[in-house]
Amino acid sequence: MSSGDNWHPIGLSHSIEAGSSAGTRLFDQELVVWRDTSGIAHVWEDRCPHRGMKLSFGFVRGDHIACLYHGWQYDRGGYCQYIPAHPDLEVPKTFKVPVYLTQEQGGMIWTTLSGNPSPLPVDRDQTVPVHSLYLDGSAGAAIAGLGMMRLMPFASQDPAETIVRRLTETLYVVSTGDDRLLIGIQAISERRTALHLTICGSPELYEGVGQGHFLDWALQLRRAIERPRPVALTVRGAAAEMN
Numbered sequence: 352m353s354s355g356d357n358w359h360p361i362g363l364s365h366s367i368e369a370g371s372s373a374g375t376r377l378f379d380q381e382l383v384v385w386r387d388t389s390g391i392a393h394v395w396e397d398r399c400p401h402r403g404m405k406l407s408f409g410f411v412r413g414d415h416i417a418c419l420y421h422g423w424q425y426d427r428g429g430y431c432q433y434i435p436a437h438p439d440l441e442v443p444k445t446f447k448v449p450v451y452l453t454q455e456q457g458g459m460i461w462t463t464l465s466g467n468p469s470p471l472p473v474d475r476d477q478t479v480p481v482h483s484l485y486l487d488g489s490a491g492a493a494i495a496g497l498g499m500m501r502l503m504p505f506a507s508q509d510p511a512e513t514i515v516r517r518l519t520e521t522l523y524v525v526s527t528g529d530d531r532l533l534i535g536i537q538a539i540s541e542r543r544t545a546l547h548l549t550i551c552g553s554p555e556l557y558e559g560v561g562q563g564h565f566l567d568w569a570l571q572l573r574r575a576i577e578r579p580r581p582v583a584l585t586v587r588g589a590a591a592e593m594n
């Protein structure tokens with residue numbers, strides 16, 4: 352998987368509340384995702400331009416985030432607007448955090464490390480969050496594993512085929528019967544991947560037992576993806592030892 356012009360999911364929308372921040376990684380790059388108090392999500396480089404403190408440790412106040420270390424305050428555009436040690440200073444525009452395009456669709460927060468991504472193909476149906484699963488393995492291994500586990504229907508009890516469909520390099524749909532599960536793939540590093548799962552449907556139908564049903568499936572899927580592969584024996588060497 353390449354960073355390319357893709358949108359990448361970096362978390363479930365409900366996991367970042369208004370007025371909070373969290374750190375994550377995408378292709379080994381450290382990012383802060385934060386939500387201002389009006390509800391808008393932002394994804395930036397997780398590094399204060401002053402002395403390099405992680406901004407994910409900072410405080411969200413209104414429409415800005417303040418660094419934990421010396422309190423520099425950055426507005427939604429990433430520009431430093433206030434330095435507590437120099438309250439009268441007109442802050443130079445060069446004191447700026449790199450910011451990335453951010454969208455929310457399908458119950459996930461998406462970002463792109465390029466400036467010109469293709470549109471996200473998620474429709475705006477209601478979604479219900481399931482979980483963000485972090486697993487040891489590459490994004491390729493996670494994608495290859497999606498078809499490993501049969502997904503039992505929840506909305507109807509009739510047996511149905513499990514169908515895996517690729518919408519983009521980072522977004523898959525696993526469906527069975529009337530149920531549709533969105534799976535966003537976050538390549539944290541070459542060996543670490545996050546799967547962000549949401550159900551397409553109404554909270555009335557899926558909240559509670561339905562979320563648990565799909566979480567069980569996802570946990571089994573993670574076990575299957577992480578299961579160590581059998582090590583091939585060198586038959587010639589083994590035979591020599593027996594003689």
Ligand code: FES
Pocket residue numbers: 399400401402403404418419420421422423
């Ligand atoms: S390191 Fe962020 S304000 Fe000093």
